[in-house]
Amino acid sequence: MSQYCSSPAIEVSGLVKRFNDTTALDGIDFTAEPGAVLGLLGPNGSGKTTTVRILATLAKADEGIARVCGYEVIRDAYKVRQLIGLTGQYASVDKDLSGHQNLTMIGRLLGMSRKQARARASDLIEEAGLTDAAAKPAKSYSGGMRRRLDLAASIIGDAAVVFLDEPTTGLDPARRGETWAMIRRLAAQGSTVLLTTQYLEEADHLANDIIVIDSGTVVARGTPDSLKRRMGSQTLDLRLSDPTQLEEATNRVQNIINATPVVDAHTGVLSAAVTDGEVMPAIVRSLDEAAIGVSDLSLRLPSLDDVFLTLTGHRATPADEKNEKEAAE
Known part of the structure; x- marks a missing residue:
């Protein structure tokens, strides 16, 4: 005790x-x-x-x-x-x-x-x-x-x-x-x-x-949950079979959700905050019409990673790291 x-x-x-x-x-x-x-x-x-x-x-x-x-x-x-x-x-x-x-x-x-x-x-x-x-x-x-x-x-x-x-x-x-x-x-x-x-x-x-x-x-x-709820949305993650179709896919998703998705050109993953899970069928139909192949499509609650990056908006700079190191000495 x-x-x-x-x-x-x-x-x-x-x-x-x-x-x-x-x-x-x-x-x-x-x-x-x-x-x-x-x-x-x-x-x-x-x-x-x-x-x-x-x-x-x-x-x-x-x-x-x-x-x-x-x-x-x-x-x-x-x-x-x-x-x-x-x-x-x-x-x-x-x-x-x-x-x-x-x-x-x-x-x-x-x-x-x-x-x-x-x-x-x-x-x-x-x-x-x-x-x-x-x-x-x-x-x-x-x-x-x-x-x-x-x-x-x-x-x-x-x-x-x-x-x-x-x-x-x-x-x-x-x-x-x-x-x-x-x-x-x-x-x-x-x-x-x-x-x-x-x-x-x-x-x-x-x-x-x-x-x-x-x-x-x-x-x-x-609390962790209250910070996640503060985001007010869910996150849509979409991975393309062919990353060269990323621009077309981004435009189609943007037209449906009325927001600009976050794109990782290296991995071919497109992510976007959505307030309505019912947009998924509409996105699937639109991508199918354009013959854009999808290898993974998911809708998830925000993570603390999403909260952290939204709140801070940056990662440490070399100067930040130096100052923190000095504080520890």
């Missing part, structure tokens, strides 16, 4: 952080309730890691207030550190110690008895899928194994609030699924999880609520 945490577990109000002439955070506000998984999404350089570092007492905001379990992260930094766990973007385990020794050492540093620390280490080694490598030095682990060991290290103390900054980067799909299970168990046990991720499917599966930030400001917030 995690440590007790007051409501809200995380509270951010008017947070501002500047790096020279760059404003990494420009007055963001959000809260997270105990036992919730809050997804923090945004392009590289949007301010996600900067936010995590401030909440984890590793950086100081220039303006605004940040609280964890009711404690201010600057004034009550010592108390905050006793309540949190952190997994950064890069694994930070002792490579000369074995996986089990790493976790046992951290347990001891947190005040556990030797027996308690060893038992807790064994449980987390199994949960992280590292049983076969438990006695091997961490320097022999793959990058994905070190990430899972790092995650286990961040939760060994039953933290009230856990910050996970892109915890599944570099993991294969099977190991990513195991990490998801660990995160779900954390929340079920009462821990609050702040999750930053570039995998939108990950946020869709895990997060109770999502905050989207871009250029240091909050541009949207809500």
Whole structure:
């Protein structure tokens, strides 16, 4: 059982952080309730890691207030550190110690008895899928194994609030699924999880609520479903058998839906937001009249990918990535 945490577990109000002439955070506000998984999404350089570092007492905001379990992260930094766990973007385990020794050492540093620390280490080694490598030095682990060991290290103390900054980067799909299970168990046990991720499917599966930030400001917030419904449409995906017919197909679809589809000339895929699913038969008839072959035609609800790109309108620029890296140092 995690440590007790007051409501809200995380509270951010008017947070501002500047790096020279760059404003990494420009007055963001959000809260997270105990036992919730809050997804923090945004392009590289949007301010996600900067936010995590401030909440984890590793950086100081220039303006605004940040609280964890009711404690201010600057004034009550010592108390905050006793309540949190952190997994950064890069694994930070002792490579000369074995996986089990790493976790046992951290347990001891947190005040556990030797027996308690060893038992807790064994449980987390199994949960992280590292049983076969438990006695091997961490320097022999793959990058994905070190990430899972790092995650286990961040939760060994039953933290009230856990910050996970892109915890599944570099993991294969099977190991990513195991990490998801660990995160779900954390929340079920009462821990609050702040999750930053570039995998939108990950946020869709895990997060109770999502905050989207871009250029240091909050541009949207809500549950995954509410953000998708905000799109107000479904997405039509159409793949042609012959990509050379893409222009004709685009014109015909555009005439039917009264909107310009998005075209990928390389893959021969045409996508369009539609408000009425009944347009599909009309599109099929029109393409058939023009002898345009279709290899795949589907109608789907918007994904978080659609929401993300609609809200931010861009991917990270090299300058964005540089600023975010500087914020993490």
